[in-house]
Amino acid sequence: MELRPLGTTGLTVPSICLGTMTWGRQNTEAEGHAQMDLAVDRGVTFFDTAEMYAVPPTAETYGRTEEIIGTWFKARGNRDRIVLATKMIGPGSRFPYVRGGTSRLDAASVAAAVDGSLRRLQTDYIDLYQTHWPNRHVNIFGTRGFSPALDEDLVDPAETLAALEEQVKAGKIRHVGVSNETPWGVMRHLGAHADRGLPRIHSIQNAYNLLNREFEDGLAEIAIRERVGLLAYSPLAGGTLTGKYLGGAIPPGSRRSIDGRGSRYDKPNAEAATRRYLAIAKEHGLDPAQMAIAFVAGRPFVTSAIIGATGIAQLETNLGAHDLTLPDEVLAAIEAVQADIPNPCP
Numbered sequence: 001m002e003l004r005p006l007g008t009t010g011l012t013v014p015s016i017c018l019g020t021m022t023w024g025r026q027n028t029e030a031e032g033h034a035q036m037d038l039a040v041d042r043g044v045t046f047f048d049t050a051e052m053y054a055v056p057p058t059a060e061t062y063g064r065t066e067e068i069i070g071t072w073f074k075a076r077g078n079r080d081r082i083v084l085a086t087k088m089i090g091p092g093s094r095f096p097y098v099r100g101g102t103s104r105l106d107a108a109s110v111a112a113a114v115d116g117s118l119r120r121l122q123t124d125y126i127d128l129y130q131t132h133w134p135n136r137h138v139n140i141f142g143t144r145g146f147s148p149a150l151d152e153d154l155v156d157p158a159e160t161l162a163a164l165e166e167q168v169k170a171g172k173i174r175h176v177g178v179s180n181e182t183p184w185g186v187m188r189h190l191g192a193h194a195d196r197g198l199p200r201i202h203s204i205q206n207a208y209n210l211l212n213r214e215f216e217d218g219l220a221e222i223a224i225r226e227r228v229g230l231l232a233y234s235p236l237a238g239g240t241l242t243g244k245y246l247g248g249a250i251p252p253g254s255r256r257s258i259d260g261r262g263s264r265y266d267k268p269n270a271e272a273a274t275r276r277y278l279a280i281a282k283e284h285g286l287d288p289a290q291m292a293i294a295f296v297a298g299r300p301f302v303t304s305a306i307i308g309a310t311g312i313a314q315l316e317t318n319l320g321a322h323d324l325t326l327p328d329e330v331l332a333a334i335e336a337v338q339a340d341i342p343n344p345c346p
Contacts, residue, residue, distance in 0.1 A: 001043030001322055004303050006083070007202025008227050009175045011127065013046040013083050015297045016322045017231060019308035020047060024054035024064030026253065026310045032068040033075070035315055040081065042319045048205070048231065048306050050087035050132055051117050052095065056259040059097035063120050070122035085128035085231070086121070087179055087205075088113035090135050105135040105155045110163040114172050129173040130205055131160060133180040140180040141264060144346070157188045161198035168199055177203035177231070183218040190226055201228055203303060208232040210241055210277055210292055211270055211345040213338065220301040229303030235296040236307075236318075237345060240265040242289050243278050247271075253310065269344035273337055280333045286324070289314075293321035295334060 003012040018039040023032035036047070053065035066086065073079045088110065089095060089103050103109050118124060133140055135155035137148060148154075167173045176199045178189060186204060193200040204223060208215045208230060215223075215230060223230050236242060238255055245266070250256045256263055281288040297305040309315035326334075 004229070005227075006128070006303060007175070007177075007229060008200065009128075009202050011083055011175070013304050014044050014322070015302075015304055016044050016293075016319065017046040017048050017085075017304040017306045018044050019233065019306040020049045020065050020069065021053040021055040022255075022308060022310050023068045025056070025061050026054070026255070026258070029068045029071060031312075032065070033072045034312060035309065036069070036072050037076075038312060038315060039319065040078070043322075044319065045081055046083045046085070046304060048085045048087075048233075049121075050089075051113060051120075052087075052089050052098070052132065055255075056261060057095065062095075062097060063116065066117055066120035070120050074122050079123050083127045084121070084123070085130060085177070085203075085205075086117050086126055087130040087132040088117070090131060090133040105131055105160040105163070107159075107163040107166065110160065110167060114167050118172060125171060126173045128175050128177050128203065129164065129167070130177040130179045130203070134178075134182075134185055135160065136185075138180070138182050138185065157185060158192035158196065158198060161189065161192050165199050175199075175202050177201050177205065177228075179205035179231075181206065181219075183222060186219065186222055186226075186228060190228070203231050204228055205231040205233055205306070207234045207264075208296055208299075208302070209235050209237040210295060210334065210338075211237045211265055211273060212343055214343055214346050215301070220299075223301035230299075230301050231304050231306055232296045232299075232302050233306045234265075235293045235305045236289055237265045237270075237274075237292075238263055240270060240274055240345075241277060241292040243274060246274065265345045267345045269341050273341040273344050276337045276341075277334070280330060280337070283333075284327070284330050286330070287317060287320070289317055290321040290324050291326065291330070293318060294324040294326050295331075297321065298326060
């Protein structure tokens with residue numbers, strides 16, 4: 001498994017990261033443990049989770065994924081082998097069961113969130129601690145239109161970094177990153193580090209896949225020049241790029257079958273683009289999931305592609321993407337689709 005620098009931390013992580021958000025909802029504890037065992041056996045020693053997982057989020061499933069990882073650490077005794085990333089939620093009005101719905105990215109909430117994750121994960125440190133989304137209005141999760149008037153309760157990134165610095169000093173977290181961020185937000189974080197000596201962010205965890213390449217427009221240059229690489233989530237566009245949702249199909253047990261919030265990848269042009277990507281994979285004898293993941297992992301601004309699965313066979317397939325280098329003719333065909341149907345699912 002290829003190893004890449006995680007920002008300027010001195011750590012290296014594999015080009016494939018194990019995503020975990022189905023554990024505790026779509027997957028049992030035993031199934032989560034089996035997935036971690038397989039991933040480590042294949043050289044994937046980088047796990048990403050979040051306090052709000054399992055997904056779709058509910059009061060009953062809040063924190064369950066972290067608990068499953070914690071019981072695996074306890075059973076296997078191998079915490080030191082894993083680079084562990086987790087995330088704290090942003091403004092909590094949508095989640096009244098998390099810290100009373102007042103999860104500002106400030107000192108009190110950061111301290112409570114870190115302690116909660118450490119307890120559930122059964123560890124005394126977190127390698128990479130990320131803010132799940134900003135404490136301000138931004139266009140994320142497929143939303144459009146920007147207005148600062150929609151800010152719930154603005155917390156400047158410098159204030160959040162100061163709170164995270166206390167957790168670094170306490171030895172509870174080692175490094176910090178952001179998720180669902182914008183170019184302005186990333187540079188604001190980096191500026192607070194340069195101007196005030198606050199912790200440096202080392203990663204950006206945003207959506208990036210064949211149906212949504214918006215990261216390339218404003219953030220790719222920042223990722224490369226500032227050494228804040230992309231941890232790309234949803235490289236399969238929530239499973240869309242496998243073709244399982246074509247024609248309006250919703251397979252039993254799939255994410256769309258249990259998540260009433262709808263999918264950001266269920267858009268008018270998504271099916272047309274997906275069919276063309278599937279045709280490219282078929283023409284070149286490639287598994288479509290592996291092609292999609294390999295494309296993401298192969299971008300120069302990507303540190304790691306975060307994969308997930310609900311079954312071992314699916315995970316085996318996705319893990320196989322790390323052996324795949326896409327030939328020039330496949331990349332050219334992909335670019336032709338992007339030119340004709342640009343970013344159908346921003």
